[in-house]
Amino acid sequence: MDVEFAVRANGLGVRYRRGWAVRDCSFALARGTVTALVGANGAGKSTLLRVVAGLQEPTGGTVGTRGQVAFVAQDKPLYRSFTVAETLRFGQAANPSWDRAYAERLVAEAGLPPTAKVHSLSGGHRARLALVLALGRRPDVLLLDEPMAEMDPVAREVTARALMLAVAETGLTVVLSSHAVGELEDVCDHLLLLDRGAVRLAGEVDELVAGHRVVVAPRDHDFGAHEVVSARAGERQVTAVLRVAGDLDLAATPPGLTELVVAYLRSGEAA
Numbered sequence: 001m002d003v004e005f006a007v008r009a010n011g012l013g014v015r016y017r018r019g020w021a022v023r024d025c026s027f028a029l030a031r032g033t034v035t036a037l038v039g040a041n042g043a044g045k046s047t048l049l050r051v052v053a054g055l056q057e058p059t060g061g062t063v064g065t066r067g068q069v070a071f072v073a074q075d076k077p078l079y080r081s082f083t084v085a086e087t088l089r090f091g092q093a094a095n096p097s098w099d100r101a102y103a104e105r106l107v108a109e110a111g112l113p114p115t116a117k118v119h120s121l122s123g124g125h126r127a128r129l130a131l132v133l134a135l136g137r138r139p140d141v142l143l144l145d146e147p148m149a150e151m152d153p154v155a156r157e158v159t160a161r162a163l164m165l166a167v168a169e170t171g172l173t174v175v176l177s178s179h180a181v182g183e184l185e186d187v188c189d190h191l192l193l194l195d196r197g198a199v200r201l202a203g204e205v206d207e208l209v210a211g212h213r214v215v216v217a218p219r220d221h222d223f224g225a226h227e228v229v230s231a232r233a234g235e236r237q238v239t240a241v242l243r244v245a246g247d248l249d250l251a252a253t254p255p256g257l258t259e260l261v262v263a264y265l266r267s268g269e270a271a
């Protein structure tokens, strides 16, 4: 496998009884990148993460990862009767690569009382403890399924900072799935967008944004070679998100990340 890639998938597919949850997915994630995995409900995000984590066999295709992989599932599995301190001791006993000082620092930063039982923690605190348990192993690849869904805005910011620091310090590669793209905007430098199991859009966020424009044009405007990702028609005008091909002779603004993702999710709904 190429040295600079931490995750590489080739023609990856997962078929359940009712059909393909992940189909023909090919992508490569460079070491030290943070990728937002987005898609509508049922698009295949959790399935893809489980396969990359090695917890589930693909039906077809291949996936390779470099180094140690840690995965935090959506339901944040933790021993509910353990205290926070016992959870860390468990992490240490179960993982030869455990970084005790680092894990203790993360727990302190998260404001998690060492004597508190897991079952007494809020959903957001449990999510942060699950993340500490994963980061404490000092993995090379960290896969997070909706890690911030239950966190308050401050916890999200602190968590995002901890992740970015880990990336900067160790070259950690992160993939995190989310529905709230806005919360990922400051954290992620790459995007992987799934549409009914298939990769619809992938790449560096800055490049993807630079390759798209939001325009307002007369309703009957012909956009020529520019791909209309999604369009909303008013009485006389249409507001469209375009994937631009060459020069654009219309007043246009670059989309925000959320706007771009929503445009693609909407185009998937219409298909």
Ligand SMILES: Nc1ncnc2c1ncn2[C@@H]1O[C@H](COP(=O)(O)OP(=O)(O)OP(=O)(O)O)[C@@H](O)[C@H]1O
Residues within 6 Å of the ligand: 016, 017, 018, 020, 021, 039, 040, 041, 042, 043, 044, 045, 046, 047, 048
């Ligand atoms: N264990 C399973 N057995 C059968 N079908 C499954 C299983 N897990 C997921 N699926 C199906 O595969 C598809 C993709 O599901 P998955 O949970 O991977 O999507 P997701 O993008 O994570 O969704 P969400 O955003 O709702 O969490 C769905 O149609 C789902 O019903």
